Amino acid sequence: MSDTLFEFLCRMGDNTLVLGHRVSEWCSHAPVLEEDIALANTALDLIGQTTLWLDLAGEVEGAGRDADKLAFHRDVWDFRNLLLVEQPNGDFGQTMMRQFLFDAWHLSQLTSLMDSSNAQVAAIAEKSSKEVTYHLERATDTVIGLGDGTEESHARMQAALNRLWPYVGEMFISDDVDTAMIETGIAPDPASLRPAYDALVADVFRAATLEKPQDDFAHKGGKSGKRHSEHLGHMLTQMQWLQRAYPDATW
């Protein structure tokens, strides 16, 4: 039981960690100052949530690892994040499309987790959901604004959607870890979140004049850790370089 709970908590924490790091890569590079600040704030929220998830994961594991150890002392094959969040930022439109596709799932996952049988999971979900509500609101507005914008911005948003849609399916696929979470009432069945997700994104794409790709093929292997994309390893060399160069350095 504690093994599957540890896995589940790593999945939650690795999603927010990897996406938080990706979004932070925009710091000082965003198209306008307000967006720079918004991206940095979003990244900060995600990293804060990561601390809560991974500290709890370490506590459940009981091997003396805390959030920092889990974040900086694991390599690619131990990460359990969705493939979607490790995809490179691309242009601003692609970053915001990735954010929207993730936030829409993240908020409904957190809303379900607020009723978790595990009180600590429910408390983290309650805290995070307030922040993620803001993230989804902003990502939705931006996707609509850019999708239904100029010819150039529309084309970029459609290209971003085509590029990222194959990573959406993984959020709703379940495995043994999910089964254990469903049986113990800790987390919802991933597939149960799909109808509301599809309805939400359909509404937003309509408003954004974007077309959802017909093919629902889904890349997988991120949350199980079996097969990450090459991008995660490159990202970790940046994110973890200090701990790799100076193991256990503190200040």
Place this chain on the structure above:
Amino acid sequence: MVVEKPTLETVWAWLSAVPDPEIPVISLTDLGIIRDVQWQGDTLEVSVTPTYSGCPATTIINLDIETALRGHGIEKLALKRQLSPAWTSDWMTDTGRAKLEAYGIAPPQPAGGPQHCPRCKSTDVEKISQFGSTPCKAQWRCTDCLEPFDYFKCI
């Protein structure tokens, strides 16, 4: 030697004098993030809830609480992080709201946007960005006096 334990009222009064590190015009108790103070034997237990989970001020706040209470002679102190119920801007006191506005930050409103410009009081205001200089704030602008201002988000 018998040391008298200060009453909880006294401890709350001490804590109400500790300023928020980011917005020093309001205190930690104005902000509503101190959720509980109690004695467990001879250890003083203080429960603190974060405003935003990634707020960098959280560690400074804990340090400030510890420094203040140690300064008043508290030797055994335990700081607890309380996540649930999650902090809401409704817990900010009326004094805290008034102080924020006087400082130029529009206080949180249930309607989701500022009531008026904290400088000229005009109600003609517009949102610049959902996010601002700290996780708890958004950027707005007054369309009358044209000054941009911070709005403390309602969560």
